Amino acid sequence: MNAKPxxxxxxxxxxxxxxxxxxALRGQLxxxxxxxxxxxxxxxxxxLAKTRGSTALPVLxxxxxxxxxxxxxxxxxxxxxxxxxxxxxxDPCEHAVESMLIAREGAFTMAGYLFVMNQDRALxxxxxxxxxxxxxxxxxxxxxxxxxxxxxFDAFGLAEAVFTPIFKRFWFLDYYEAFxxxxxxxxxxxxxxxxxxxxxxxxxxxTREEIVKLYYxxxxxxxxxxxxAGRSVSSFTFSPEWKDRPWPPRDKHAGSAxxxxxxxxxxxx
Numbered sequence: 001m002n003a004k005p006x007x008x009x010x011x012x013x014x015x016x017x018x019x020x021x022x023x024a025l026r027g028q029l030x031x032x033x034x035x036x037x038x039x040x041x042x043x044x045x046x047x048l049a050k051t052r053g054s055t056a057l058p059v060l061x062x063x064x065x066x067x068x069x070x071x072x073x074x075x076x077x078x079x080x081x082x083x084x085x086x087x088x089x090x091d092p093c094e095h096a097v098e099s100m101l102i103a104r105e106g107a108f109t110m111a112g113y114l115f116v117m118n119q120d121r122a123l124x125x126x127x128x129x130x131x132x133x134x135x136x137x138x139x140x141x142x143x144x145x146x147x148x149x150x151x152x153f154d155a156f157g158l159a160e161a162v163f164t165p166i167f168k169r170f171w172f173l174d175y176y177e178a179f180x181x182x183x184x185x186x187x188x189x190x191x192x193x194x195x196x197x198x199x200x201x202x203x204x205x206x207t208r209e210e211i212v213k214l215y216y217x218x219x220x221x222x223x224x225x226x227x228x229a230g231r232s233v234s235s236f237t238f239s240p241e242w243k244d245r246p247w248p249p250r251d252k253h254a255g256s257a258x259x260x261x262x263x264x265x266x267x268x269x
Contacts, residue, residue, distance in 0.1 A: 040225040
């Protein structure tokens with residue numbers, strides 16, 4: 001039996017970063033043991049037994065053997081179980097407001113991932129406009145409930161912990177799709193919120209370089225550690241480390257760079 005909760009995860013996963021942000025804000029990074037899962041390989045049988053066959057991450061195993069899945073469930077569990085000021089709003093009405101904003105995250109995340117994985121040039125503007133429409137919706141919500149900002153309420157809270165890792169993963173859109181929020185009142189408020197979230201000192205678990213390099217295969221339409229056709233190593237491989245690899249090509253429609261060109265093959269001495 002584990003002495004403290006165990007989170008099975010991949011470090012670059014945005015849904016795991018939510019938990020890391022919460023723990024950092026509470027000053028309790030040592031309260032949880034993180035165990036890294038290599039998604040480029042089949043899941044270990046013992047982990048699959050814990051999750052009843054599901055490969056979704058992160059997974060939380062409590063000291064009594066209870067298994068919790070779904071990142072928002074785990075995030076809310078830690079927010080209630082750990083000592084310290086909760087991220088969620090205590091006032092019922094305020095909590096309802098932040099929950100309405102959090103409910104927008106699923107469609108927002110999906111739009112960004114489908115955008116970067118799209119391989120049809122003719123559909124680029126359609127994906128771009130869908131994501132911009134979701135940004136406009138969030139902008140309107142923030143203007144209604146928190147026109148002054150920068151956060152939804154007076155401090156970085158639950159909604160910010162949910163969205164910040166997604167904002168950071170969308171660095172892959174900046175790089176591979178040259179995506180940028182337009183200027184204007186339809187985006188000004190959400191831009192302030194996004195910038196405040198991303199610049200918070202407890203949200204630096206990942207870097208732009210790390211995201212761009214590891215998510216290269218997503219830009220080629222292949223995710224979750226699967227292999228791109230003609231390649232033998234996933235961009236999610238642990239070795240060589242992402243820091244030691246060159247930046248991938250920006251033009252995702254030019255076909256995949258080779259394993260060697262991407263720095264995915266270990267040096268042979």
